[in-house]
Amino acid sequence: MIWTSGELRVSCLILIGMMGAGKTTVGKELARRRKLRFADCDHEIIARTGVSIPTIFEIEGEEGFRRRETHMMDELTQEPDIVIATGGGVVLSPLNRELMRTRGVVIYLNVPPQILYERTRHDRNRPLLQVDNPRQRIEELFQQRDPLYREAAHLIIEGGRGNPGTMVRMIENALHKLWPTEPESELMRTLNVALGERAYPIHIGRGLLERADLILPQLKTKRVAIVTNDVVGPLYLERLRATLEAAGMQVAVVSLPDGEAHKDLPTLNRIFDMLLAERCERSTTLIALGGGVVGDMGGFAAACYQRGMPFIQIPTTLLAQVDSSVGGKTAVNHALGKNMIGAFYQPRLVLADIDTLSTLPVRELSAGLAEVIKYGLIRDLEFLEWLEQNLERLLAREPEALAYAIERSCRNKAEVVAADETEQGERALLNLGHTFGHAIETGLGYGEWLHGEAVAAGTMMAAQLSHQLGWLSAADVERISALFERAGLPVWGPRLGVERYLELMAHDKKVEAGKLRLILLRALGQGVIHGDASPAEMAAAIEARCR
Incomplete structure (x- = not known):
């Protein structure tokens, strides 16, 4: 779909800015989120000529390269549904500036020269920086080009802070404010x-x-x-x-x-x-x-x-x-x-x-998935099956998959909390794997394992005990283990010693009248509060799931 403001094509987004501003990285993410084609002008020229940019500069000089750049920009800006990352010098040509402003939305990623230098100082593929003092050269180029970038731009995004996802969201917010008919990428x-x-x-x-x-x-x-x-x-x-x-x-x-x-x-x-x-x-x-x-x-x-x-x-x-x-x-x-x-x-x-x-960090993302998987195990078998089919989408951080998993998890928790706010009964089910897991965290020292990692290993101990009680089959236990492993989580606990585990678990908040209440699984998707596990049964489950 193409949204317009007058004759301006909001489906053609053109990123301009100095070398090192992040145009390619931001452009790829912007195109992915908006489901548009991404094109890097310099890379398109390389693909068309079969030689590198430094080689073109060496043979044809900067003037020859700029002619090729104008031809390529003329071609790319006629395409529908595209995000274009330009070269740093594209604005030197008045024709390019006019062409970009009339055919799409021009977005200037404005990054301070000091940050540009830090990003590009080791890059040997930028001919204009192969000088004795590249820092000074960047300052000179910035002073020359910044007014031209501002002249060409419809939007100016202050860069240098945050990650590409943050920059993309700043662009999307700015687009939505300028053109209210431009839909937001996802609904809240x-x-x-x-x-x-x-x-x-x-x-x-x-x-x-x-x-x-x-x-x-x-x-x-x-x-x-x-x-x-x-x-x-x-x-x-x-x-x-x-x-x-x-x-x-x-x-x-x-x-x-x-x-x-x-x-x-x-x-x-x-x-x-x-x-x-x-x-x-x-x-x-x-x-x-x-x-x-x-x-x-x-x-x-x-x-x-x-x-x-x-x-x-x-x-x-x-x-x-x-x-x-x-x-x-x-x-x-x-x-x-x-x-x-x-x-x-x-x-x-x-x-x-x-x-x-x-x-x-990837490790933190995996740790969070332990709690997501928990909801499927204790009360939402359909969600567990969805996770088995879509785990790689979550690991890839696809926004739609993450939004669904977060909403489904929160809906499960909100229902439980509304029914039992202070954990007198059903809310204890949310602690699947936590009694064993807290023992791991305390026994190793807080911070050695992430909470989600300890919960995953603790859930496997709970699954093992559920199997010993005849509630889960060996195939069920393996199914849980396989999902955790795909999520990058540990499925074996550390060898603290059975006696140490039991000692630490005795301090758990779920101890009532001297008896430890464990959260186990009567079936996949059906958690149960169990207060009759003997020390010997718990010890056997711990021993079976430690390495």
Whole structure:
């Protein structure tokens, strides 16, 4: 489909900017999301001539190359449904500038010269930079070309920060603002956690960090305090801060060290230090921007500060988006047990921006999939089957697949939480694999294994015990193992020693009247709370699933 504004073709998107601005990388992602063809002008010239750009410069000079560039741009800009990445010097020709402006939307990726130098200093395929002082040459080219880029551009995107996914979303947002008939790439999905007067929405979609309209209705005053960490903050804090400040909010920030090893009372006190230093009131809203550790600690701080302040979850990991941000469990760890000090405290809003998953390390993505798979195992066999068919799409981070998996997971959790908020019964099913898994995390030392990794290995122990009890077949156990392995997750626990496992499990929160309640599987898609497993049965399952 082609959308137009007057005679302007919004289906022809032309990226301009200096060498090293990221036009090819951003262009490929933009084309993929919008289902358009991608073409790199320089690469098309290479394919047509059969020689490299430096060779063309050597034989024909820059003037000869520019003639070829103009012919190629004339050809490419006549194609429908295309994203074009241009060479850095394409704007030197007045004909090229006029041709681009009249045939498509020209988008200038404006990146500071210092960043351009860092990106290109080792590249030997850029003839104009083969000089004694390439840094100075980049500065000179930037001063010469920046006015021409601005003259040619319909949109200017400030680059140099963030990843290609962030840049693409900035482009899509700008297109949508300039041409309201231009549809957004994905619709936002919204669920509701039904808790009466404390009900709250879960919004799932892309570009939600820029959606002040979703956040403002949940704020009591114009003051917010953001809790993030040293990994997520540099990636997404400024985007969120800009959104809030543009809406007139006063923003205070504390950044915590990253990782499960810092999910403790001393680190929690850093949040309280910031809240007190900034003279935050009970009506100030705390926003947790990060993964499960940030969400748990931010939520617990909100529950405690002045006996309760409103808070919002903005999870940036898959695990947090599908599990820890929903349901109101907040806590810190103790040396003797995971999440032993905490409170049930519900957020006002959960905002799951799928774009934040583009920067998630592969290991973290896999860890999140452990919690996704859990929902299929305990109560949603149809979803389990969908995961078996679509796991590679999730690993490839296809937005449509991720949105569906996050929504389905959150819907499952929201239904359970609405029925049993404080885990008196059914909600305990959400802890499949967690009793064994928490023992792994505590026994190895917090942070050695990611939470999702420990849950996967713990789920295999629970599956083994379910098999020993005659509920699962050997084929069922293997089916679970195969899915976890495809997700890049461990299916064998570390050898801590059976006695150590049992000792750590005895501190689990699911111990009642001295008896440990385990979450097992009566069948695939049917979790069950089981309080009658003997130490010998648990020991056998642990021994069978450790290497």
